[in-house]
Amino acid sequence: MTAPLHEPTADAAPNAIEEAEAASVKAKDVQGRSLGRIAWERLKRDKLALTGGTVVVLLIVVALLAPVLSQLLGQDPDLHHEDLIDPLFGTPKGSLGGISGDHLLGIEPVNGRDILARILYGAQISLLVGFLSAVVAVFLGTVLGILAGFFGGWVDSVISRVMDGLLAFPQLLFIIALVSVMPSSMLGLSGSAVRVFVMILVIGFFGWPYIGRVVRGQTLSLREREYVDAARSLGAGRFYILFKELLPNLVAPIIVYSTMMIPTNILTEAALSFLGVGVKPPTASWGQMLSNAIDYYDSDPMYMVVPGVAIFITVLAFNLFGDGVRDALDPKASR
Numbered sequence: 092m093t094a095p096l097h098e099p100t101a102d103a104a105p106n107a108i109e110e111a112e113a114a115s116v117k118a119k120d121v122q123g124r125s126l127g128r129i130a131w132e133r134l135k136r137d138k139l140a141l142t143g144g145t146v147v148v149l150l151i152v153v154a155l156l157a158p159v160l161s162q163l164l165g166q167d168p169d170l171h172h173e174d175l176i177d178p179l180f181g182t183p184k185g186s187l188g189g190i191s192g193d194h195l196l197g198i199e200p201v202n203g204r205d206i207l208a209r210i211l212y213g214a215q216i217s218l219l220v221g222f223l224s225a226v227v228a229v230f231l232g233t234v235l236g237i238l239a240g241f242f243g244g245w246v247d248s249v250i251s252r253v254m255d256g257l258l259a260f261p262q263l264l265f266i267i268a269l270v271s272v273m274p275s276s277m278l279g280l281s282g283s284a285v286r287v288f289v290m291i292l293v294i295g296f297f298g299w300p301y302i303g304r305v306v307r308g309q310t311l312s313l314r315e316r317e318y319v320d321a322a323r324s325l326g327a328g329r330f331y332i333l334f335k336e337l338l339p340n341l342v343a344p345i346i347v348y349s350t351m352m353i354p355t356n357i358l359t360e361a362a363l364s365f366l367g368v369g370v371k372p373p374t375a376s377w378g379q380m381l382s383n384a385i386d387y388y389d390s391d392p393m394y395m396v397v398p399g400v401a402i403f404i405t406v407l408a409f410n411l412f413g414d415g416v417r418d419a420l421d422p423k424a425s426r
Contacts, residue, residue, distance in 0.1 A: 130343075133419040140415020146408035154214040161208045165193070168212045169373050172203030180390060188393030196397050199380075200387045206397050209375040213398070216364075216376050217405065220290050221357040227295025229349050232302030237341065239303070240310025241333060251307070254300035262297040263362065269293060270368040283370035290363060294356050302348045309344055313337050343420040350413035354406040361402055377402050 134140055153160065161168060175184055175194075181201045183189025188197030188206070196207040239250040270289055277285055313319065314337065322332050363369040364378030372379065377398040384395035 130416075130419040134415055137415040137418060139411050140418070143408040143411030143413075143415065146404065147412055150214060150405055150408065151218060153211060154218045157211040157215055160211055164195070164205075164207065166205040166208040168204060168208040168375050170204065172198055172205075175203045176201065182387065182391045188391050188397075190393070197393050199383070200391050200394060206380075206394070209380065210377070210397060210401055212375040213377045213380065213401070214405075216287065216370055216374070217357050217360055217402075220287060220294065220360040221353045223291045224294035224298060224356045224359075225349055225352045227291065228298035228352060229302055229345060231296070231299035233306050233338075233341070233345055235299070236303035236306030237310050237333060237337060240307040241314055241329070241337065243311075247307070250303070254303055257297055257300045260297065262293070262359075263366075265297075266290065266293050266363060267366065267368045270363075283374040286368070286370055290360060290369065294359055298352060298356065302345065302352065305344055305348055306341055309341055310337060313340055347413065347417045347420055350409065350416050354409035354413070357402070357405060357409070 175189055175198055176182070177184055183198045183200060183203065185191065189203075190197045194205050194207065196205075196210065198205055199209070235250050235253075239247040266289075270286055273285060273289055275281060275285065278288070280288055319332060319336055322336050327336075360369060361376075361378035361381070364376040365382045367379075367382065369378055370376045380398040381395060381402075384391075384398070388395050
């Protein structure tokens with residue numbers, strides 16, 4: 092009797108186990124990934140976006156810990172150091188605006204306040220206005236944009252005409268006129284807090300049409316999709332479709348335009364403070380410091396350079412991070 096042509100070998104069982112493990116690994120590799128995970132993997136490959144995001148996080152931490160950092164540096168943002176000021180010219184003694192071991196970024200002309208401490212506190216105002224005004228704009232733009240795109244008809248016409256009117260309205264002139272007639276105290280707030288509150292509301296109110304247009308356009312496209320028709324056929328109501336079917340698919344563009352809106356709001360706050368309608372002295376503000384530095388740009392250029400660089404780095408970091416988020420959330424992106 093002849094032996095079988097393919098006699099099983101001793102290592103057949105181990106090979107079968109290895110093949111099963113390999114198949115299991117391959118199955119795990121081809122498992123579906125969530126949109127958030129795909130976006131995060133794209134974002135991790137964008138070094139500029141990660142750098143911008145890191146700087147943004149550091150700025151937020153610095154703004155939150157401004158009082159603690161000032162105490163560690165041994166500097167008060169409102170403390171005057173007249174002994175470090177040249178009595179003849181009113182400029183800081185020494186070179187580079189009075190930079191020393193005690194004052195790492197120098198001191199202000201005339202009064203001698205520490206610039207680094209005021210930069211730290213100025214970050215609070217800029218980021219507070221930038222973030223909260225973006226929240227107001229995103230809320231109004233999302234609600235009104237999705238209503239205009241979903242219902243259409245006269246609702247769309249009214250909201251769209253309001254958007255067109257606000258986009259054509261001179262925002263800066265309106266804020267200047269409004270702040271100039273605002274009372275010194277309202278709603279339990281006083282002084283600079285009133286102006287910060289007004290800036291947040293007005294900047295956010297005039298900013299919502301930009302994101303409202305984007306949300307409206309996306310809603311017009313999404314409301315014709317098959318899953319929306321399926322929800323209607325199953326008896327889903329309008330508000331269920333709005334909040335359960337459409338809104339989750341609008342999260343990506345909303346996040347992208349939110350990150351792009353914050354640096355614009357920061358620049359607007361700096362411009363208002365530069366024009367004298369922002370926070371009141373002695374509250375620190377980057378735009379206010381730039382405005383005060385105009386009279387000393389030739390004798391003490393560091394006083395202008397430091398807040399200018401702070402604004403530049405902040406806006407650049409947000410823009411880099413926003414560009415990275417946009418590319419990561421774009422399903423058609425090649426990166």
